[in-house]
Amino acid sequence: MFPDPILRKKCRVVRRVDDKVRELAYDMVETMDAAGGVGLAANQVGTLQRVVTLHLPGDESAIILVNPEIRDTEGEREIIEGCLSFPGYEGMVKRSVTVKARWLDENGSKMKITTEELFAQALEHEVDHLNGILYVDHLIAHEKLAAAGTHVEEDEPHMHDVELEVHADHSDEDVEPEESYIEVVHTTIKFSDLYSESSVDQMQYDLRQAGYVIDVPESGEESCDHGHTHDHVESDDPHLNGGVLLDADHEH
Numbered sequence: 689m690f691p692d693p694i695l696r697k698k699c700r701v702v703r704r705v706d707d708k709v710r711e712l713a714y715d716m717v718e719t720m721d722a723a724g725g726v727g728l729a730a731n732q733v734g735t736l737q738r739v740v741t742l743h744l745p746g747d748e749s750a751i752i753l754v755n756p757e758i759r760d761t762e763g764e765r766e767i768i769e770g771c772l773s774f775p776g777y778e779g780m781v782k783r784s785v786t787v788k789a790r791w792l793d794e795n796g797s798k799m800k801i802t803t804e805e806l807f808a809q810a811l812e813h814e815v816d817h818l819n820g821i822l823y824v825d826h827l828i829a830h831e832k833l834a835a836a837g838t839h840v841e842e843d844e845p846h847m848h849d850v851e852l853e854v855h856a857d858h859s860d861e862d863v864e865p866e867e868s869y870i871e872v873v874h875t876t877i878k879f880s881d882l883y884s885e886s887s888v889d890q891m892q893y894d895l896r897q898a899g900y901v902i903d904v905p906e907s908g909e910e911s912c913d914h915g916h917t918h919d920h921v922e923s924d925d926p927h928l929n930g931g932v933l934l935d936a937d938h939e940h
Contacts, residue, residue, distance in 0.1 A: 689773050689887060690822070691894045694731050699738045699818040702754050705796040709739065713752040713794055716741045721750065725772045727810045729817030732773055740791075740814040744806055753799075756791035758815050767809060769823050770836060775888055777833040777901070781826040783809050824900050833901045 702709055712735060720728040720741050730739040743750035763785025770778040787808035790800040803811070813823055824833065895901045 689775065689891050690824075691891075691898070692773075694734060694736070695773060695817070695822060696820045697731060697736055698820045699729070699731050699736045702737055702739065702792075705754050705792055705794065709737070709754060710752075710794050712737065713739055713741060713754070717743070717750045717752070720772075723772055726806065727814045728772065729814045731817060731820075738818050740818065742807075742810050742814070744810070752794040753791040753814075754793070754796075756789055756811065756815055756818070758787055758789050758811060759800075760788040761812075762786040766828065769809070769813065769826075771813070771823050773822070774824070774833070774891070774895075776836050776892075777895070778836050779824065779827045779833045779900075780831045781823055782828060783812055783826075787811050789815075827900070833895065 712730065716728050716730065716733060716739065719733060720726075720743060726744060727740060727742045730737045738755045740753040740756050741750050742753065761784035764782055765785050766780055767783050768778050769781045769783075785808070786802065786804050788800070788802045789811050790798065793799050801807070816823070816825075827833070892901070
């Protein structure tokens with residue numbers, strides 16, 4: 689999770705697609721699916737190799753991309769995006785309309801695609817990860833990160849909630865059960881519930897320190913600035929732009 693420094697490191701090219709690479713990729717698919725993610729990059733699980741896994745909604749199985757490259761892009765669009773390394777948050781970013789990409793599959797075969805919509809977005813997001821770039825680097829200038837679900841209508845699931853349909857077999861015999869013996873249970877696992885409370889708290893603190901989110905006091909609470917205006921920070925580090933200097937006379 690952010691701000692783990694490995695997320696800012698560039699992953700190494702895979703020289704040979706062997707059993708070790710396949711084992712890593714299969715483990716990544718398991719991790720990604722367990723978290724309800726659309727995509728996962730190797731440095732998100734602590735390995736600096738250019739390996740990505742994707743599992744688009746509606747697809748039966750995940751795909752494995754080794755050494756993925758984006759060869760060309762067209763157009764520009766604004767879209768809400770989230771990330772497994774930023775649980776509980778989403779933000780408005782700019783992405784391409786059309787993406788041309790190529791990669792090797794788990795067998796070393798060459799693959800290429802020209803795609804749009806979620807596939808294109810996921811490719812850009814995950815290849816960014818491999819280059820040490822995070823989606824918060826693409827936040828539209830006037831936007832900040834918001835709580836997950838903020839940009840969807842009431843009662844609609846957030847795109848990173850995990851929708852589960854469990855079929856419980858209540859038959860006693862080891863035969864094909866009749867429909868009446870099957871109980872179907874629908875449930876949702878909230879995206880932010882997949883992480884420990886302490887780790888999420890630490891991430892939220894670091895996000896505030898970096899200026900990606902701003903605490904909005906609840907009704908009846910006093911603002912922490914006590915009527916004073918904050919000096920805006922223009923940092924040489926693009927990841928810190930948008931922060932506030934709490935005390936102009938001291939360095940922080």
